Amino acid sequence: MSRRRGALGRAWLQMREDPWLQGVAVSTLTVALAIVGAYLALCLNLHQAAARLATGATLMVALEDEASLERGRDLAREVAGWPEVAEVRLVGKTEALARFRQQLGPHQGLLEGLTDNPLPNALEIFLQPGLRAGPEMAGRLRSRSGVAEVVTSRPWLHRLEQGGATLASLAMALGFLLFLGVVLLVTNTVRLAVYARREQLEVLDLVGASSGYARWPFVLEAVLQALAASLLASLLVWGLLALLAAPAELPLGLDLSQLLGLDWRVPLALMGVAVLAGVLGGLLGVGRALRPRGPA
Amino acid sequence: MVLLTRVSKRYSGRPHPALEDVSLHVPPGQFVYLTGPSGAGKTTLLRLLFAAEAPSSGLVRVGGADLGRISSRQVPLLRRKVGVIFQDFKLMPLRSVFENVALALHVAGRGPNGLNGRVSEMLAQVGLADKAQVRAGELSGGEQQRVAVARALVGRPPLLLADEPTGNLDPGTATEVMRLLLQAHAQGSTILVATHDPKLLDLVEGARVVHLQAGRLLEHP
Numbered sequence: 001m002s003r004r005r006g007a008l009g010r011a012w013l014q015m016r017e018d019p020w021l022q023g024v025a026v027s028t029l030t031v032a033l034a035i036v037g038a039y040l041a042l043c044l045n046l047h048q049a050a051a052r053l054a055t056g057a058t059l060m061v062a063l064e065d066e067a068s069l070e071r072g073r074d075l076a077r078e079v080a081g082w083p084e085v086a087e088v089r090l091v092g093k094t095e096a097l098a099r100f101r102q103q104l105g106p107h108q109g110l111l112e113g114l115t116d117n118p119l120p121n122a123l124e125i126f127l128q129p130g131l132r133a134g135p136e137m138a139g140r141l142r143s144r145s146g147v148a149e150v151v152t153s154r155p156w157l158h159r160l161e162q163g164g165a166t167l168a169s170l171a172m173a174l175g176f177l178l179f180l181g182v183v184l185l186v187t188n189t190v191r192l193a194v195y196a197r198r199e200q201l202e203v204l205d206l207v208g209a210s211s212g213y214a215r216w217p218f219v220l221e222a223v224l225q226a227l228a229a230s231l232l233a234s235l236l237v238w239g240l241l242a243l244l245a246a247p248a249e250l251p252l253g254l255d256l257s258q259l260l261g262l263d264w265r266v267p268l269a270l271m272g273v274a275v276l277a278g279v280l281g282g283l284l285g286v287g288r289a290l291r292p293r294g295p296a
Numbered sequence: 297m298v299l300l301t302r303v304s305k306r307y308s309g310r311p312h313p314a315l316e317d318v319s320l321h322v323p324p325g326q327f328v329y330l331t332g333p334s335g336a337g338k339t340t341l342l343r344l345l346f347a348a349e350a351p352s353s354g355l356v357r358v359g360g361a362d363l364g365r366i367s368s369r370q371v372p373l374l375r376r377k378v379g380v381i382f383q384d385f386k387l388m389p390l391r392s393v394f395e396n397v398a399l400a401l402h403v404a405g406r407g408p409n410g411l412n413g414r415v416s417e418m419l420a421q422v423g424l425a426d427k428a429q430v431r432a433g434e435l436s437g438g439e440q441q442r443v444a445v446a447r448a449l450v451g452r453p454p455l456l457l458a459d460e461p462t463g464n465l466d467p468g469t470a471t472e473v474m475r476l477l478l479q480a481h482a483q484g485s486t487i488l489v490a491t492h493d494p495k496l497l498d499l500v501e502g503a504r505v506v507h508l509q510a511g512r513l514l515e516h517p
């Protein structure tokens with residue numbers, strides 16, 4: 001325990017002696033981690049967007065104009081009892097119009113001349129996970145009284161799901177490469193630190209320091225630098241995303257600010273990545289350089 | 297304590313060996329002067345004794361350990377038992393005098409309890425008590441040399457190797473440093489002092505003198 005604290009104390013001491021080295025290490029690591037962070041944020045947001053799309057209503061039941069909201073409520077209750085159905089939501093025509101307005105965004109003017117609401121009352125049906133709406137179910141719904149039209153799930157959604165698996169493994173591979181890059185960066189930074197302090201290390205070696213005595217402060221130094229860099233990188237990514245996320249519309253009802261938002265998990269993940277890279281890179285960087293030097 | 301048997305040391309790319317067929321036995325408790333002109337091989341011989349160099353041939357034994365065979369893990373353990381005063385001091389210039397001296401105890405795992413008192417005591421003995429918190433790099437050459445002496449002696453090593461320990465000192469301070477070495481000798485340390493300063497030899501009565509000449513050893517009576 002006291003040995004550990006000793007190593008941390010020595011790490012702090014040698015860091016204070018080389019502010020220039022700290023600047024180089026933390027700034028390069030910040031840039032690298034910011035790239036990782038932006039990548040993580042993007043992946044996470046895309047994943048969430050895909051999840052939002054995929055869990056959207058898979059069936060849309062438009063009611064006849066004459067059908068009352070009461071009839072809609074009855075039908076909703078009935079359908080909710082079907083085993084394959086997870087959830088049913090009744091969307092009244094007023095709500096539907098409000099939504100439509102929102103989706104139109106800057107083009108709301110289109111609706112100005114409207115005197116009455118042309119949209120029908122409708123049911124949105126969410127199925128149990130893994131199920132798809134087949135023609136049999138659509139037929140069953142159509143046979144109910146008051147139903148004007150049944151719209152089944154969009155074919156691109158299936159394609160999205162199929163592509164999803166490939167995309168996920170691609171994203172993992174890319175993420176791994178990025179992580180490897182950070183580890184190598186830490187390794188080289190530690191090598192630089194070892195080189196800058198080769199004279200002190202020689203002294204340690206000559207007075208009989210074990211290789212661990214000289215080694216641990218470098219690993220701890222790398223972890224501390226990586227932690228500091230992860231905080232800076234989170235700020236950087238957050239600022240950058242906030243700057244870029246001007247309100248703009250994307251297809252499929254997505255909006256850019258959702259894609260460019262910074263989830264609280266990203267800084268946490270970045271911290272984890274930083275500590276791991278600090279330990280790995282620290283050990284790698286110090287491993288070769290500080291092998292105990294016996295006789296040549 | 298020290299036993300060299302037919303030791304030679306060749307540096308690669310050098311036509312002449314730095315040491316050639318050197319045999320030397322130093323029993324525990326002896327005080328030995330290692331003399332010889334510049335380039336004779338004094339530093340090389342001392343470096344063999346704390347495993348900073350390996351012999352090209354021959355056997356080097358220190359305190360019973362065969363330095364040609366010890367593992368790299370054992371090297372630090374050996375060095376904690378061998379105090380070395382380096383010709384170029386090998387101090388940490390950014391660290392304080394106190395920290396430089398304490399280092400020798402700290403690497404050996406000594407906690408702050410015994411350490412602080414012992415380091416202060418040692419600094420008082422070399423006359424640097426008032427400079428304990430000064431950075432070693434800001435000291436004069438002679439002061440740095442005394443820090444090096446203090447660091448070598450602070451752990452009361454059974455074997456002390458001193459490479460020109462008075463090279464940068466005025467005669468008064470030189471005598472003072474030799475007095476410290478004698479004191480360590482009196483407390484039981486075995487001592488090897490490399491020097492090309494003949495005046496030093498008179499400071500220790502009854503010391504053994506061995507002479508190196510172009511890598512070969514000659515014993516003086």
Ligand SMILES: Nc1ncnc2c1ncn2[C@@H]1O[C@H](COP(=O)(O)OP(=O)(O)OP(=O)(O)O)[C@@H](O)[C@H]1O
Nearest residue numbers: 307310314332333334335336337338339340341492
């Ligand atoms: N690392 C090295 N590489 C190559 N040659 C070396 C090395 N160290 C010493 N030598 C050579 O070995 C010979 C002996 O050197 P050494 O340093 O042992 O002499 P010395 O007696 O200590 O001299 P001085 O009194 O000047 O300190 C010299 O010729 C020197 O050039």
Ligand SMILES: [Mg+2]
Nearest residue numbers: 338339383459
């Ligand atoms: Mg020399």
